[in-house]
Amino acid sequence: MSILNPNYESGSFFDEMISGAEAGGTRPHYHRLAERLGRLPEDEFNRRRAAVDSAFLRRGVTFTVYNDTQGTERIFPFDLIPRIIPDHEWRRIEAGLIQRLHALNLFLDDVYHGQKCLKDKIVPAALILGAKHFRREFMNFSVPRGIYVHICGSDLIRDAQGNYLVLEDNLRCPSGASYMIENRAAMRRAFPNLFQSYGVRPVESYGDDLLKAMLHLAPGKDKPNVVLLTPGVFNSAYFEHCFLARQMGIPIVEGRDLVVRDAHVYMRTTAGLVPVDVIYRRIDDDFLDPTVFRADSMLGVPGLVNAYRAGHVALANSIGTGVADDKVIYAYVPKLIKYYLGEEPLLPNVNTYLASEPLDRKFILENIEKLVVKSANEAGGYGMLIGPHSTKAECESFRAQVAANPRNFIGQDPIQLSRSPTWCDGKLEGRHIDLRPYILYGEKITVTPGGLTRVALRKGSLVVNSSQGGGSKDTWVLKGDE
DSSP, rough: BBBOOOTOOOOTBSSSSBTTTTTBBGGGGGHHHHHHHHOOHHHHHHHHHHHHHHHHHHHOOOOEOOOTTTTTTEEEOOOEEEEEEOOHHHHHHHHHHHHHHHHHHHOOOHHHTTOOHHHHSSOOOHHHTOOTOOOOGGGGGGOOGOSSSSSEEEEEEEEETTEEEEEEEOOOOOOOOHHHHHHHHHHHHSSSSHHHHTBOOOOOTTTHHHHHHHHOOOOOOOOOEEEEEOOOSSSSTHHHHHHHHHHHTTTEEEGGGEEEETTTEEEETTTTTEEEEEEEEEEEEGGTOOOTSOTTOOOOTTHHHHHHTSSSSEEEEOOGGGGGOHHHHTTTTHHHHHHHOOOOSSSSSSOOOETSHHHHHHHHHHGGGGGGEETTOOOOSSEEEEEEGGGGHHHHHHHHHHHHHHGGGEEEEEOOEEEEEEEETTTEEEEEEEEEEEEEESEEEESSSSOOOEOOOSSSSSOGGGGGGGEEEEEEBBSSSO
C-alpha cells in the first residue's frame, strides 16, 4: 500500500501540491513527486524516515527546548515530503527579498545618521526613539562597508489565493540555515533518483557564501581572521553555531576566548594571542560588551564596542539592527521601500494594525478574538495570541496588556497559511507551513535558492516554530519550470 492518501483534502486552504482547479489533481511541478509517492510502499517510506532520524541523531541535528522537564535536547523533526517552488515563483521571491533588504539597510543608515525618514514623517519619531533595540550610542557611527544587515532571514507565508506575503524580518541573529543544509543532505540520501530527476538548485554553497560576506567586511587586511561568537553550549541554536563554523572553516569562540588590547580584538590560543578582524556574532546586542550594555553579561567581551568604534573589528550583523525588525516598524516597510527606492513592494506585508495608533488600538481591543496579536520584540512563537483559537481568558489577558502598553503590540488579520502534504500519525495530511529564505549582503545581495520550510506538525496549528511543536521540510527550488 502506497503512502498517498486517496482521501487527502486540501480544504479551504491553498495547498502546495494539490490543485484546487481539479479534485485530486496535482500542480505541474509536483507531478513527478506524486507519481513516486504513489509507487512507494508505506513500510519502505517508514524505513527511510527512520534512517534519516538516525542520521540526524548521529550528526547532532538538534534544537533546545527551555523549561522542559523531559529534557532539552531534541532531534529536529523532519518531514520527507519536500516543498517544491517552480522557477518563475522563485524569481519573484528573490527580487522581492533583495528589494526589501536593500531598503531596510538604507533605513538603518538613515536612522543612525540624518533621520530624514523621521523628519519627513514616513515613520513616527516616537516609534524609533522609543524602540527597544534602538541604540543611541551608535548615532553617526559609520558601519564597515555601509552594511548593517549582512545575514537576514525573512519569513514568508502564502494566503488562501497562493500569494506570497512577508510575515516578519529577522535582522539580528537569524537562525535555521544549518537545518536547511542538513535537510538537503537527508533528502539526497533518502530519494537520490527523484532528487536528480527534478533539477533542484543547490543550497550547499551557503557556508562559502556566508564566509565571503564576512571577508567583505574585513578592515583592510589581505588575510583577515573571522570567528563565530556563540553564547555557548546551552544556547538553543548551539548546533547551528558549530555547524556554520565548520562550514566556513573558522573558529567558534565564546566571550571568554576573546580579549581586547588597545582597541584590537584577539583570540586566546595555545600559541598566544591571534588578531580577530571579523566577528559573526550570534549574541544579542545587550550581551555583547558588559562595559557598554548589560553589566551583568558573562557572554560578551569587555571593550568589544570600543574596538568596533575604532574600526579595528567588524561585526555581523551590526549593532542596532534590531530597530528594523521590531514588529511595529515592520508595518512601515512598504512605505520605506517606496521612500528609499521609489518602487512598489514586490512582496506585500500582512495587513497590520498598530496598537500605538488610537483608531487601530480601538479596533484591536474590540476585535481581539478575531485577530492575531503579537508583541513587538518576541520571537519563537512566544508573546503571541491567535484570537480565533484562544480562550476567553487568554483574550482578556492580551486585551489588558495591549491597553497597558500599546507601543509593544500589533494586530494582524488571520491568514489561512498554505498547507503541504505531511506525514503525520501514520498518514499523509495537510499541515500549515511557512518559508524562511536566507539573504546575504556582501559585495552584493544574494538569496540562497531555497530556505527553511517550517511546518506545524500539530493538526490545525498555525505555529511552525520548533519550540512550539513544529518541524521542517526540504525546499526544492527548480532550475526551470516543470
